Amino acid sequence: MHAATKRGRSVLAALAVVASLLLLSVAAATASLGQLPVYEGNSGFLRTCTFAPPGKVWGCYVRRLLAKIDRSHDPADELPRIDRRAHHVGGYIETSCHMMMHQVGRMYGREHHVTLESLQRYLPRSNDPGCSAGFGMGLVMYLAPQIYDLNPTAVVRMCFRLPTRFRSYTCIHSLGHAYMRMVHDQLRYGVRACEALPDGQAPDCAQGAFHDYWLSLSGSDGTHRNRAASRSARVVCGRQKPVFVRPCWYRYFLTLPPKNSPTHAHGLLRLCRGLDGLQRSGCIAAASLIVSAVPSLQVQICRGLTATDTLSCLRGVQVQFLIGQPKRQLALVRMCGRMKARAHAGCYQWFGKTLAVVTNGAFRVEGCSQLASRSGRADCIAGARTLNHALGTFS
Secondary structure: OOHHHHHHHHHHHHHHHHHHHHHOOHHHHHHOOOOOOOOOOOOOOOHHHHHOOOOOHHHHHHHHHHHHHHHHOOHHHHHHHHHHHHHHHOHHHHHHHHHHHHHHHHHHHHHHOOOOOOHHHHOOOOOOOOHHHHHHHHHHHHOHHHHHOOOHHHHHHHHOOOOOHHHHHHHHHHHHHHHHHHOOOOHHHHHHHHHOOOOOOHHHHHHHHHHHHHHHOOOHHHOOOOOOOOOOHHHHHHOOOHHHHHHHHHOHHHHOOOOOOOOOHHHHHHHOOOOOHHHHHHHHHHHHHHHOOOHHHHHHHHOOOOHHHHHHHHOOOOHHHHOOOHHHHHHHHHHHHHOOHHHHHHHHHHHHHHHHHHOOOOHHHHOHHHOOOHHHHHHHHHHHOOOOOOOOOOO
8 A cells, every 4th residue: 555545544534533523512612602701610620710811811721721731741641631620620611622722732733743644643532522622623723734735536535434424524524624724714715625525525525614714704713814704694605606505504603693593483584584595595504503402402493494494494403412312313303204294305315314424324224214104214215325425514
């Protein structure tokens, strides 16, 4: 095997591990962008930072977390310990640790000259979506120039050699973030880099690129702020090719929350008033993503819409929160039978596909085959068979 091939395979495997942790915790990570109360309890963990002057608290934590990891000489094992301490203390450090660690990871990468080949050595040995996942993503952001140089065709092929479909999806999605960092968050160049990916995988990469763009509007998470950039998804997504419209919208409300968050079907419609076609579909999916973190509740809210809007709304249902819960997965897909008749087929197909993704194809047999309706089983199986196709909207 050529050295370049070995290098690329190890690079993408490491990248996918990091991305899979991140995408499971999107809501929690994004929530930390807001203003949160500073409270550390009595554990003493980095407690002196709570007494820092206003505006200096974040920087204090970043510096002390980096110093703590440096002293350990072993971030892979130290990050899980930091996770446990942050969860024990709660408050500001727990809710903000993921985003703080984005910065810490970038700083650590520069300080220790982390490379694509050595990345696996530094990745936290933890599935925790907080500090560990944030640190891993920070390392990937630091390595963006090297990731940008990887051959697009080789990237997709290597992503699909990973052990599970969920990891191959997150591998491709994370490339969008890396590309945007390399081109200083200039959207057209980031999307163009995603467009070069073969086998129809560009939409999932582009979703990561658009997410970085929405973050860059406030300069969050080390992005390059562009004050002249449009803050309107109606404008930005309206300029995109049809295949990129839904990925453009998907994380808009998650990153830039509306003044009044939707809690019911009417709230979704209010946010998307005046839109039609793919623009409306993308907006409804984006609004659905923030309406609740409970998949069954999301589906109940989607049922209150027209059949067309319902199918768009289902694209925001966060099935990743049901990983490892086969009974709840089956209960979710069975809810399709209670939809408006015109939404039955699309609902079964979408959940067949997405639940197949998070179960690495197992849902086709373990879930779809258990449905009572013959047509429901057929549609669910048809969806599951497309699990390797791009998803466009998926957490």
